[in-house]
Amino acid sequence: MITELRDLKMNTPKINEPQALLTIQDLRVWYELRRFGFGHAGYVKAVDGVSFALAEGETVAVVGESGCGKSSLMKTILGLNIPTSGEVVFDGENLSGLKGDGLQHYRFKVGYVQQDPYGALPPFMNVQKILEEPLIISGMKSREERLARIHKVMSEVKLHPVEDFLKKFPHMLSGGQQQRIVIARAMLREPKLIVADEPVSMLDASVRVEILKLLRALQESHGLSVIYITHDLSTVKYFSRRIFVMYAGSLIEKADTRQLLGNPLHPYTHALLAATSDPEARNAETFKEVPPGEPPSLVNPPTGCRFHPRCPRFMAGLCDVKFPPDLEPEPGHFVACWLYQ
Amino acid sequence: MNTMSHKLLRIEDLVLHFKTRLGTVQAVDGVDFELDTNRAVVILGESGCGKSSLAKAILRLLPRNVQKYSGEVYLQGTDVMQFDEEQFRHNVRWAAISLVPQAAMNALNPVIKVGEQVAEPAIVHLGVKREAALNLARRMFQHVGVPEDFLERYPFELSGGMRQRVALAMALVTSPSLIVLDEPTSALDLLTQANIMNVLKRIKQELGTSFILITHDIATSSELADEVAIMYAGQIVEVGHARDFFPAPLHPYAQMLMASVPRLRSESDPMFITGQPPSLVNLPTGCRFKARCPFRFDKCEREPLMFGKNSRKVKCWLYE
Numbered sequence: 320m321i322t323e324l325r326d327l328k329m330n331t332p333k334i335n336e337p338q339a340l341l342t343i344q345d346l347r348v349w350y351e352l353r354r355f356g357f358g359h360a361g362y363v364k365a366v367d368g369v370s371f372a373l374a375e376g377e378t379v380a381v382v383g384e385s386g387c388g389k390s391s392l393m394k395t396i397l398g399l400n401i402p403t404s405g406e407v408v409f410d411g412e413n414l415s416g417l418k419g420d421g422l423q424h425y426r427f428k429v430g431y432v433q434q435d436p437y438g439a440l441p442p443f444m445n446v447q448k449i450l451e452e453p454l455i456i457s458g459m460k461s462r463e464e465r466l467a468r469i470h471k472v473m474s475e476v477k478l479h480p481v482e483d484f485l486k487k488f489p490h491m492l493s494g495g496q497q498q499r500i501v502i503a504r505a506m507l508r509e510p511k512l513i514v515a516d517e518p519v520s521m522l523d524a525s526v527r528v529e530i531l532k533l534l535r536a537l538q539e540s541h542g543l544s545v546i547y548i549t550h551d552l553s554t555v556k557y558f559s560r561r562i563f564v565m566y567a568g569s570l571i572e573k574a575d576t577r578q579l580l581g582n583p584l585h586p587y588t589h590a591l592l593a594a595t596s597d598p599e600a601r602n603a604e605t606f607k608e609v610p611p612g613e614p615p616s617l618v619n620p621p622t623g624c625r626f627h628p629r630c631p632r633f634m635a636g637l638c639d640v641k642f643p644p645d646l647e648p649e650p651g652h653f654v655a656c657w658l659y660q
Numbered sequence: 661m662n663t664m665s666h667k668l669l670r671i672e673d674l675v676l677h678f679k680t681r682l683g684t685v686q687a688v689d690g691v692d693f694e695l696d697t698n699r700a701v702v703i704l705g706e707s708g709c710g711k712s713s714l715a716k717a718i719l720r721l722l723p724r725n726v727q728k729y730s731g732e733v734y735l736q737g738t739d740v741m742q743f744d745e746e747q748f749r750h751n752v753r754w755a756a757i758s759l760v761p762q763a764a765m766n767a768l769n770p771v772i773k774v775g776e777q778v779a780e781p782a783i784v785h786l787g788v789k790r791e792a793a794l795n796l797a798r799r800m801f802q803h804v805g806v807p808e809d810f811l812e813r814y815p816f817e818l819s820g821g822m823r824q825r826v827a828l829a830m831a832l833v834t835s836p837s838l839i840v841l842d843e844p845t846s847a848l849d850l851l852t853q854a855n856i857m858n859v860l861k862r863i864k865q866e867l868g869t870s871f872i873l874i875t876h877d878i879a880t881s882s883e884l885a886d887e888v889a890i891m892y893a894g895q896i897v898e899v900g901h902a903r904d905f906f907p908a909p910l911h912p913y914a915q916m917l918m919a920s921v922p923r924l925r926s927e928s929d930p931m932f933i934t935g936q937p938p939s940l941v942n943l944p945t946g947c948r949f950k951a952r953c954p955f956r957f958d959k960c961e962r963e964p965l966m967f968g969k970n971s972r973k974v975k976c977w978l979y980e
Contacts, residue, residue, distance in 0.1 A: 384849040384850060384851060384852075385849055396688075406946060416705060493936055494707070495936075523706040523707055523876055524706065524876060524877075524915065524920050524921060525706060525917060525919060525920045525932055525933040526932065527920070527922075527932075528920050528922065528930040528931065528932040529932035532932070541975045550850050551850075551922075552850075552924055553879065553921075553922040553923060553924040554922045556924075557922060557929070557930065580924070590851060591851070592851060592924065593854075593856035594850050594851050594853070595850065595879075595924050596854075596879040596880055596882060596883055597879055597882075597921075597923045597924055597925050597926070598878045598881075598882045598887070598906055598918065598921050598923075599882055599904070599906055599907075600882060600901075600902040600903040600906045600907070601903075602882045602883045603700075603861070603882065603883060603884055603885055603886065603902060606858050606861060606862075607854040607855075607857065607858055609851050609854045609855050609858065610851065612853075613819055613821065640860070
């Protein structure tokens with residue numbers, strides 16, 4: 320297994336972007352599977368060879384289905400997972416070298432917006448306590464200073480009047496207000512990067528847009544970088560400049576939002592776009608084209624291109640044998656697919 | 661027999677109120693609608709508007725704290741609200757109307773093979789023998805696209821999409837004429853969602869089943885909808901054919917709700933609705949949407965009637 324890892328470290332594309340805030344280089348996050356507690360039974364290759372760079376103030380969406388490894392990728396960026404191999408460099412600092420205080424300081428610089436706001440807020444703490452806690456932990460001693468900061472972030476997320484909300488418990492707030500508290504908490508330590516994991520998927524349609532617009536306004540006013548993780552392609556274009564499509568542990572297509580939505584290249588991206596509905600009555604008259612099968616197991620992924628068993632444009636002898644490299648059929652539009660060789 | 665008896669389902673002034681410590685929750689408050697055979701109506705609404713309670717009220721699956729449960733539910737011309745519990749269980753629930761509850765795929769019994777679970781409603785409600793019921797289950801598996809050998813599997817061996825199909829097979833096994841689906845795709849992935857919608861369309865074509873689809877996902881709902889009903893604060897505020905509704909909704913709430921849907925294939929900037937829906941405990945008098953409505957005027961202080969004709973109706977004074 321170790322040799323397998325070492326072999327994989329070869330042939331990785333180098334990324335050289337001087338202004339990058341976050342650089343991820345051939346990242347692998349593998350979880351070891353054990354049999355009966357000690358015998359080695361293989362790896363779950365949740366993230367398998369992901370590379371990208373994120374510039375300061377840039378928004379990028381990571382699109383993929385559940386089980387494609389997007390949560391593992393996100394947790395690694397947040398410093399909650401230890402990478403099996405590869406590098407995560409944030410603001411010139413390598414994440415793997417950070418320990419203790421260093422890691423804590425790193426975590427102040429990245430904010431996390433969870434998917435389910437109700438689950439993410441402790442039910443027995445009121446809003447003031449929820450927001451004060453991270454400030455206490457980060458060493459802000461003066462109570463006045465803490466309250467001033469809380470007032471500032473709460474007005475930034477448009478919870479007016481602030482005083483009305485401070486003493487409320489999460490269950491007294493609506494879903495949209497809860498998500499605002501979660502965003503306020505992520506903004507407390509003035510982060511440079513926000514990782515938003517499906518921030519609106521649990522909210523109602525009418526509130527969804529409001530929260531996305533709020534996130535975008537915060538992104539613009541603070542020059543934040545945002546990684547927006549979602550499976551909903553229809554919201555992506557209102558929010559992010561670039562899209563990464565993830566499938567079975569790797570990024571299979573990377574492009575500007577307009578480029579990707581206007582000219583999707585990878586057959587999987589085609590399938591995702593075809594499956595996304597707009598509310599129109601004529602949808603009921605036709606069947607959707609959906610690739611057969613389900614995403615592969617990450618323990619024994621298919622050889623070659625991982626999408627090949629489901630791919631309508633599968634080429635025998637090539638797709639099932641060799642893993643496709645990152646190709647660039649048009650400038651800035653990367654795709655891992657043999658069709659574009 | 662009058663012409664009304666041709667309707668598969670007709671609901672008139674259905675009311676379901678719950679008693680809580682805070683007061684009466686008016687979850688379903690005077691709902692009317694009709695549904696023909698082999699049609700699908702989508703009930704759209706935000707969380708807390710009473711749409712799941714409506715599903716429960718139709719199937720009479722009520723919790724203990726019911727304060728008021730009244731109205732008329734005609735099933736092929738018969739008022740099933742007059743039935744006692746035993747009659748209802750024999751003739752309506754699962755025999756004529758079945759339900760795929762919210763998060764059904766997680767409600768399967770983990771220690772019983774899925775084939776047995778799908779066969780069970782047929783044994784209980786149709787009174788067939790186990791072997792025959794298992795054969796029915798096998799047929800239903802074909803309809804929903806689950807391989808036959810999955811009959812012998814346990815729920816944990818199936819993916820989320822497959823489990824959702826099993827839940828659907830369980831609703832189909834008694835050949836009901838109507839299936840109530842409560843958020844059937846909300847916890848599923850995009851491609852799985854598209855697959856399930858395809859399965860529902862195929863069932864509708866092949867078996868002639870009618871559907872009541874309860875959801876907040878407007879874009880996905882359009883995949884199945886023949887008719888659309890918009891629910892707000894316990895009431896239906898607009899009903900109409902999908903082909904009329906989706907291009908041009910009438911009720912201000914419906915218009916704003918449609919404008920809030922992000923679209924993949926258009927450049928329009930989605931809007932949001934300011935404010936919050938009213939609490940079902942303290943409902944405002946008059947129109948329930950008036951506090952958030954940009955078009956409100958004096959008349960909105962009085963409860964609006966259902967205006968419009970035939971299949972298209974809207975509960976708003978603007979259309980008087």
